[in-house]
Amino acid sequence: DTGVSQNPRHKITKRGQNVTFRCDPISEHNRLYWYRQTLGQGPEFLTYFQNEAQLEKSRLLSDRFSAERPKGSFSTLEIQRTEQGDSAMYLCASSLVTGGSEAFFGQGTRLTVV
Amino acid sequence: RKEVEQDPGPFNVPEGATVAFNCTYSNSASQSFFWYRQDCRKEPKLLMSVYSSGNEDGRFTAQLNRASQYISLLIRDSKLSDSATYLCVVNQRGGGADGLTFGKGTHLIIQP
Numbered sequence: 727d728t729g730v731s732q733n734p735r736h737k738i739t740k741r742g743q744n745v746t747f748r749c750d751p752i753s754e755h756n757r758l759y760w761y762r763q764t765l766g767q768g769p770e771f772l773t774y775f776q777n778e779a780q781l782e783k784s785r786l787l788s789d790r791f792s793a794e795r796p797k798g799s800f801s802t803l804e805i806q807r808t809e810q811g812d813s814a815m816y817l818c819a820s821s822l823v824t825g826g827s828e829a830f831f832g833q834g835t836r837l838t839v840v
Numbered sequence: 841r842k843e844v845e846q847d848p849g850p851f852n853v854p855e856g857a858t859v860a861f862n863c864t865y866s867n868s869a870s871q872s873f874f875w876y877r878q879d880c881r882k883e884p885k886l887l888m889s890v891y892s893s894g895n896e897d898g899r900f901t902a903q904l905n906r907a908s909q910y911i912s913l914l915i916r917d918s919k920l921s922d923s924a925t926y927l928c929v930v931n932q933r934g935g936g937a938d939g940l941t942f943g944k945g946t947h948l949i950i951q952p
Contacts, residue, residue: 759940766848768927768942769884817883828874829940831883 730832732818738838739808746804747835751820758801759829760793761817769817775801808839843867844943846928851948853918860914861946863928872931873904873911877924884927923950
């Protein structure tokens, strides 16, 4: 499978715990994006990387959230001290810099904070 | 005013009918436009890009009206498999996908 891969697919955690999600983009894609989607809403942009550089962070990304892409390949999104409001689907997408704006999404990680 | 607005529906449409929905965007500097499709509990997938002159892909036709800042999607001869949420997506920067802003989606249900 050469698409965008996300792990885990589902995560249930207790409030206050830290969680980390992983995204493996399409191998030749140098841009990687994180989005969050809640029920009945469209995906909301969180942050993106071009290679290993994190170029933009949304206001939605509080200081409890951190994302890395250390070698310009896979990325991790960590949420510290999770809150119930963090419950959502976390989507990763990747694209090329050139060739249009088509972003390919992974299947997402569904986070439930109890 | 929200950046990208769509009627959430649901639109209940009999199989074989034609259905159309619109999307409005607030940023007049937006440069590129797309329709994505999202099935229940699945990831969004690109359905089609929307070009200034309008474009067609099989049963799907997309149009852009820059003056009124809306885009539309028309589905002809609808199939049961067209049931999904259709996300209007606007790129405010052009080039890469970093400027993508999604609408909340329009829920379409095709009934047999």
